Amino acid sequence: MTTDTSTTDTPGGTPSRETVLDARGVTMRFGGLTAVRGVDLTVNSGEIVGLIGPNGAGKTTFFNCLTGLYVPTEGEVRYRGRVLPPTSFKVTAAGIARTFQNIRLFSNMTVLENVLVGRHTRTKEGFWSAVLRGPGFHRAEAASRERAGELLAFVGLAHKADHLARNLPYGEQRKLEIARALASEPGLLLLDEPTAGMNPQETRATEELVFAIRDQGIAVLVIEHDMRFIFNLCDRVAVLVQGEKLIEGDSATVQGDERVIAAYLGEPFENAPGAEELAEVEAAEAHAGATPTDPAATKENDR
Numbered sequence: 001m002t003t004d005t006s007t008t009d010t011p012g013g014t015p016s017r018e019t020v021l022d023a024r025g026v027t028m029r030f031g032g033l034t035a036v037r038g039v040d041l042t043v044n045s046g047e048i049v050g051l052i053g054p055n056g057a058g059k060t061t062f063f064n065c066l067t068g069l070y071v072p073t074e075g076e077v078r079y080r081g082r083v084l085p086p087t088s089f090k091v092t093a094a095g096i097a098r099t100f101q102n103i104r105l106f107s108n109m110t111v112l113e114n115v116l117v118g119r120h121t122r123t124k125e126g127f128w129s130a131v132l133r134g135p136g137f138h139r140a141e142a143a144s145r146e147r148a149g150e151l152l153a154f155v156g157l158a159h160k161a162d163h164l165a166r167n168l169p170y171g172e173q174r175k176l177e178i179a180r181a182l183a184s185e186p187g188l189l190l191l192d193e194p195t196a197g198m199n200p201q202e203t204r205a206t207e208e209l210v211f212a213i214r215d216q217g218i219a220v221l222v223i224e225h226d227m228r229f230i231f232n233l234c235d236r237v238a239v240l241v242q243g244e245k246l247i248e249g250d251s252a253t254v255q256g257d258e259r260v261i262a263a264y265l266g267e268p269f270e271n272a273p274g275a276e277e278l279a280e281v282e283a284a285e286a287h288a289g290a291t292p293t294d295p296a297a298t299k300e301n302d303r
């Protein structure tokens with residue numbers, strides 16, 4: 001294991017940002033198909049970084065290479081200076097948590113229980129302690145429940161703690177996935193299309209939630225097709241096209257890049273991924289400007 005701290009002090013004594021994630025030359029091949037080719041990407045502490053690109057560009061495959069689901073065919077991924085361990089459980093224990101494009105909750109468990117499952121990498125109590133249910137087990141369980149409750153409050157689901165996960169509206173299931181990921185106390189959170197299927201109000205709330213997560217000291221890497229969400233949220237955005245990184249920069253640079261417009265954003269914007277959501281947001285904003293928010297209408301939009 002390397003002992004690179006990746007943190008430097010400025011002459012004034014203020015610590016500069018630490019490199020949390022450092023992916024270099026990541027390539028992933030499936031037989032003859034190269035889904036990701038030679039991708040470099042860093043995420044620093046305090047940053048929200050976006051990963052965008054057309055369908056099939058390799059975004060999720062790249063995420064899978066960062067979370068131990070895939071071992072890259074070539075290249076290396078380091079988390080806080082250390083090469084990633086080879087399994088997803090160990091990657092989570094090291095400090096990288098993720099959510100999935102297709103929600104993966106335990107639908108017949110309660111909201112609270114789902115978050116408790118997310119704490120398993122942080123629970124020190126072993127198998128026999130759980131079986132014998134001694135004082136150590138009860139203390140650990142009480143602490144886990146307290147933390148899970150805090151996380152549910154943080155994402156706005158405390159009042160649903162005892163509900164079955166499958167009974168939550170779609171947007172709340174996505175929030176629960178985030179709470180469960182946070183339960184492993186990560187230093188880096190990977191979000192794979194966190195606003196997919198959300199209505200405009202839920203998308204805005206998710207934006208605020210991601211800022212709040214960043215403010216808690218957790219670096220965030222997010223895949224999303226909703227361009228407004230990405231460009232509002234991210235300090236830096238990287239664009240993948242056909243498995244390769246086309247460009248990386250701040251929102252203005254990426255939005256203005258002619259290659260990105262040609263390859264992804266498109267001209268006109270109507271057929272680009274995310275265009276439907278953008279139209280919805282704009283329609284909702286126009287409506288909100290004209291009339292006060294109607295809670296019944298908001299509820300109806302829940303899926």
Ligand SMILES: Nc1ncnc2c1ncn2[C@@H]1O[C@H](COP(=O)(O)OP(=O)(O)OP(=O)(O)O)[C@@H](O)[C@H]1O
Pocket residue numbers: 030033035053054055056057058059060061062101
């Ligand atoms: N396990 C796999 N085996 C074979 N091919 C795969 C596998 N996973 C992904 N691919 C292929 O790799 C390419 C990249 O897919 P990936 O899902 O990473 O793209 P994406 O950018 O996340 O797309 P989307 O935006 O639609 O989710 C696609 O051609 C896909 O079919």
